[in-house]
Amino acid sequence: MIVGNSLDELKKREAAYEIIKDSIESGTGSQLYDLTGLSGGFIAEEEELDLLQTYIGPAIFEDKLQDLGIKHMGGEKIFALNRTSSGILASILALVSEGDSVVHFLKAHPAHPSIIRACNLVGAEYKEYIDLDKFNIENNTALVIITGSTMDHQVLDEESFKKVIEMAHNKNIPVFVDDASGARLRTAIFNQKPACDLGADLSVTSTDKLMKGPRGGLMAGKENYINMVKAKSNEFGLEAQAPVILAMINALKEYNPQNLRDSISKKDKLFSFLAKSFNMFDETPTGVMVSKESLKKEVNSKVDICNLSDTDLCFLWSMILLKFQNIITIPAVSMPGASTTIRVDLSSNDSNKLEIEDIYEKIFKSFNQLLEVCVDENLSRKIIYNL
Amino acid sequence: MIVGNSLDELKKREAAYEIIKDSIESGTGSQLYDLTGLSGGFIAEEEELDLLQTYIGPAIFEDKLQDLGIKHMGGEKIFALNRTSSGILASILALVSEGDSVVHFLKAHPAHPSIIRACNLVGAEYKEYIDLDKFNIENNTALVIITGSTMDHQVLDEESFKKVIEMAHNKNIPVFVDDASGARLRTAIFNQKPACDLGADLSVTSTDKLMKGPRGGLMAGKENYINMVKAKSNEFGLEAQAPVILAMINALKEYNPQNLRDSISKKDKLFSFLAKSFNMFDETPTGVMVSKESLKKEVNSKVDICNLSDTDLCFLWSMILLKFQNIITIPAVSMPGASTTIRVDLSSNDSNKLEIEDIYEKIFKSFNQLLEVCVDENLSRKIIYNL
Numbered sequence: 001m002i003v004g005n006s007l008d009e010l011k012k013r014e015a016a017y018e019i020i021k022d023s024i025e026s027g028t029g030s031q032l033y034d035l036t037g038l039s040g041g042f043i044a045e046e047e048e049l050d051l052l053q054t055y056i057g058p059a060i061f062e063d064k065l066q067d068l069g070i071k072h073m074g075g076e077k078i079f080a081l082n083r084t085s086s087g088i089l090a091s092i093l094a095l096v097s098e099g100d101s102v103v104h105f106l107k108a109h110p111a112h113p114s115i116i117r118a119c120n121l122v123g124a125e126y127k128e129y130i131d132l133d134k135f136n137i138e139n140n141t142a143l144v145i146i147t148g149s150t151m152d153h154q155v156l157d158e159e160s161f162k163k164v165i166e167m168a169h170n171k172n173i174p175v176f177v178d179d180a181s182g183a184r185l186r187t188a189i190f191n192q193k194p195a196c197d198l199g200a201d202l203s204v205t206s207t208d209k210l211m212k213g214p215r216g217g218l219m220a221g222k223e224n225y226i227n228m229v230k231a232k233s234n235e236f237g238l239e240a241q242a243p244v245i246l247a248m249i250n251a252l253k254e255y256n257p258q259n260l261r262d263s264i265s266k267k268d269k270l271f272s273f274l275a276k277s278f279n280m281f282d283e284t285p286t287g288v289m290v291s292k293e294s295l296k297k298e299v300n301s302k303v304d305i306c307n308l309s310d311t312d313l314c315f316l317w318s319m320i321l322l323k324f325q326n327i328i329t330i331p332a333v334s335m336p337g338a339s340t341t342i343r344v345d346l347s348s349n350d351s352n353k354l355e356i357e358d359i360y361e362k363i364f365k366s367f368n369q370l371l372e373v374c375v376d377e378n379l380s381r382k383i384i385y386n387l
Numbered sequence: 388m389i390v391g392n393s394l395d396e397l398k399k400r401e402a403a404y405e406i407i408k409d410s411i412e413s414g415t416g417s418q419l420y421d422l423t424g425l426s427g428g429f430i431a432e433e434e435e436l437d438l439l440q441t442y443i444g445p446a447i448f449e450d451k452l453q454d455l456g457i458k459h460m461g462g463e464k465i466f467a468l469n470r471t472s473s474g475i476l477a478s479i480l481a482l483v484s485e486g487d488s489v490v491h492f493l494k495a496h497p498a499h500p501s502i503i504r505a506c507n508l509v510g511a512e513y514k515e516y517i518d519l520d521k522f523n524i525e526n527n528t529a530l531v532i533i534t535g536s537t538m539d540h541q542v543l544d545e546e547s548f549k550k551v552i553e554m555a556h557n558k559n560i561p562v563f564v565d566d567a568s569g570a571r572l573r574t575a576i577f578n579q580k581p582a583c584d585l586g587a588d589l590s591v592t593s594t595d596k597l598m599k600g601p602r603g604g605l606m607a608g609k610e611n612y613i614n615m616v617k618a619k620s621n622e623f624g625l626e627a628q629a630p631v632i633l634a635m636i637n638a639l640k641e642y643n644p645q646n647l648r649d650s651i652s653k654k655d656k657l658f659s660f661l662a663k664s665f666n667m668f669d670e671t672p673t674g675v676m677v678s679k680e681s682l683k684k685e686v687n688s689k690v691d692i693c694n695l696s697d698t699d700l701c702f703l704w705s706m707i708l709l710k711f712q713n714i715i716t717i718p719a720v721s722m723p724g725a726s727t728t729i730r731v732d733l734s735s736n737d738s739n740k741l742e743i744e745d746i747y748e749k750i751f752k753s754f755n756q757l758l759e760v761c762v763d764e765n766l767s768r769k770i771i772y773n774l
Contacts, residue, residue, distance in 0.1 A: 013446075017443065017447070024438075040440075041439075042436060042629075042630055051411075052428075053427075053428050053736065056404065056720060058602075059400075060404070082473075082624050082626075082628065083624030083628075085623055086469075086625070114622065114623065117622055121480075121508065121509075214439075214629070214630060215628050215629070216628065217624070235472070235500070235501065235504055236473065236501065237470030237472035237473030237474075237475075237501070237604070237625065238473070238624065238625070240628075241469065241601060241603065241627075241628075242602070243429055243601060244631065247630060328443070
């Protein structure tokens, strides 16, 4: 194994940084293309930044967020959180007590781990359902949770969504929606309504997912519930801070569902190109991906002997993409333990700087280079660690 | 009562905003002086802001924070949190279990409420001591907490600090220091060492208190403890986000204890001026303050009949300071329920824009105006609500 443990992963990450820093410092940073889909954004004007220096700034931004947030998510009131996970924690702290049950409905397992952790923290029983026929809300249930779109972008249909809300409300139980990517994926791509318009009492989305905002959680909902969550958040420091709120405002202003829809058609085009040359690609809602297993299989079908492990192949390809094609994908820059899947996300800001043909070309070239390099373990090591 | 409930307080706050917004929009915003000491800051260069748009930016800022943070706080490793309260929560989640005891030593009651709340959340027993002779660490204690400086800037002496750490370590119990303002107040003004240099295992400070940083918590400590806190923080979304970390870095770069020491001598000068004209002022470590009781007494000694309540007098004076002297103090702009004490903080960024003589003059003039207005309840109301 070339990258065999966490320390190796850190070394690999540092090597990737080195390349990126050199590129930024030599002034060619603008020729780097971040296609991770994870970069979010931070849009701010000079005068807005000046306002951050004042006592009044934060309050002004909080006020401005209300209209834009409600336009994006529905509901009566908006509250910004440090992360979507903070919003989940705050809601469970506010609405669930020891011994209560929390029931969660989603399209497919697994649920986001922060939901289960927060339930454990307050001492609540947690139950998870993916089948509406089996879905059951016990009488001691304090909160019903719906996940709009899973981490793997599995989207719940609107009928099931409404049915779960109806069942909860028939028992006077509030409904919280984890709509991290869903608030945009469901509405822009699947033509569904915002969760609050479907009757949810609270809904939270990630402002860095499928929009140009900072990492953070934007919550909408009924005023009384938002006030309860806000009070808990302020107690424990879960709310978003002013610089993050400012960047949320500007990302909401810039958000245009058409860009997301465009990324779908770009994705379709890229995928159709790639499918002609490769067997290893899968589609995501806004891009394409290659799992480590698929990559290993594809490589094995094209070279005689490659001794690299599947994860090493991912790291190597990601470093080749970075070093020779200026494309940033997750495995090159990720923290230890992250997924090694190679993804190209066409909703990334930088994807607009490239034609689909160029992206295809860069992927094609880099894969051929991967085939040449991967048969030589020493050379592979040199490229992965940028030696 | 003119400001008699939360709704009135919001109306008052909105009136203050109106004045500030008008001032900013008419281009005279630079003539406003924010002397609340609460504004923190957000210092960032254009190219740093550009880096925030990338996947790599956050990681680069996290790396940069290490050296600067250790220089400021000591310890082996640094971790940035969304707020000091988040750091307290994360530490207690990481180190304390149900049924454990947490023992807290501080100079004076009250402790910061987030400590007690976090103990309640995990089901730990909480005990608080201010007398070293009575201080006792039971055997089931999981964490000893020291507050370096209370919210009212009551600072613990270094000998007691070291003694408590020694007692905890004799029982192999880790020590967490809530050094919100203390990390600077203790070191710059009282010549004490950073908490980690005194042996603390973890220490957290507020980057918006007595320095030009954003609202946030900067934690230093032994690597193994920091790693435990970091893991818990990432689970629940308690860590600081990239824009906030960037602003922390620049505030740490700009931090100079001499500025803080200068604010003390400026404070001494201002206080000596004020003490000649008034009986109502008290000193804080970096400024002066007037409590509602002292204000009411001073006003009563100088006018025949004033029917305003003590809190209304505070709001009125704070609005007069804002409207006619361009000085922002907390009661004008605060959220419902906040303290109505009038403070002038000479460690505020804006205090450098004014001579001490000018500040004295503005306080003096505004107080005379307060005496004229406060006998007329209708006029007082007009000024408080900017009608």
